[in-house]
Amino acid sequence: MLLLQFSTSHYCRKARLALGYKQINYQVENLSAGLHILKLKPLTGLTTLPVLLPQITGKPIAIGDSSQIIKFLESYQPEPPLFFTDQQQTEALMLEDWLDESIGTATRFVYYHFRAGEGKAIDPSLSSQMVITVVRKQYGIDENSVELARSRLEIALAELSQRWQKSQYLVGERLSVADITAAALLSPLALIPEYRQKYPWLFERIVEIHQLCCEPLPPGLCN
Ligand SMILES: N[C@@H](CCC(=O)N[C@@H](CS)C(=O)NCC(=O)O)C(=O)O
Numbered sequence: 001m002l003l004l005q006f007s008t009s010h011y012c013r014k015a016r017l018a019l020g021y022k023q024i025n026y027q028v029e030n031l032s033a034g035l036h037i038l039k040l041k042p043l044t045g046l047t048t049l050p051v052l053l054p055q056i057t058g059k060p061i062a063i064g065d066s067s068q069i070i071k072f073l074e075s076y077q078p079e080p081p082l083f084f085t086d087q088q089q090t091e092a093l094m095l096e097d098w099l100d101e102s103i104g105t106a107t108r109f110v111y112y113h114f115r116a117g118e119g120k121a122i123d124p125s126l127s128s129q130m131v132i133t134v135v136r137k138q139y140g141i142d143e144n145s146v147e148l149a150r151s152r153l154e155i156a157l158a159e160l161s162q163r164w165q166k167s168q169y170l171v172g173e174r175l176s177v178a179d180i181t182a183a184a185l186l187s188p189l190a191l192i193p194e195y196r197q198k199y200p201w202l203f204e205r206i207v208e209i210h211q212l213c214c215e216p217l218p219p220g221l222c223n
Pocket residue numbers: 006009010011012047048049050064065066067100
């Protein structure tokens with residue numbers, strides 16, 4: 001299998017965590033932002049990464065969207081499962097969708113705002129700052145939208161804290177698509193000191209989930 005990705009994208013990290021948890025062999029191809037559209041449009045009709053090319057006869061040529069990729073992986077290789085077979089599946093998919101649509105976006109807003117300001121020293125190069133400027137413009141990231149994103153994250157982290165502290169897992173008694181999605185989509189916050197100080201349990205859990213999925217740790221959490 002081949003995973004088309006942006007190396008720094010948290011949605012692409014989500015797909016890698018699922019591939020790693022299922023111990024599926026795959027390769028990655030890193031695309032350049034902007035030019036990626038030329039490659040993706042004919043494959044999926046979407047402009048977003050990740051995209052998985054299964055490269056298996058009888059399977060789709062290309063699957064776009066991290067949730068669709070996980071759904072495919074689950075049917076291709078059910079063990080170890082990331083889905084449930086009972087009513088917990090609805091809860092896990094609802095959490096996945098909320099994390100994808102609301103929290104992954106909020107993380108992006110807070111992260112790119114940090115990288116343009118206080119966190120500029122992480123990579124002050126012109127190329128990096130140009131990417132950050134383009135992303136901020138593309139998504140409308142400014143003081144006001146970042147403030148809203150921060151408050152969405154606060155509510156999300158209160159909910160995740162309760163769930164992860166009650167049991168080790170967000171749903172049920174084992175790792176699921178919900179845990180993987182939360183670990184991937186919140187991982188960019190590891191570079192932001194304010195979040196590291198306020199939510200140490202979050203980063204412990206992100207590390208544990210990466211270890212279970214044999215995925216290298218995200219920036220800020222590797223030694
Ligand atoms: N819902 C999508 C979101 C993926 C997404 O937003 N990917 C971003 C990178 S983090 C992207 O490819 N942006 C490029 C673009 O929109 O042109 C998924 O889960 O795969």
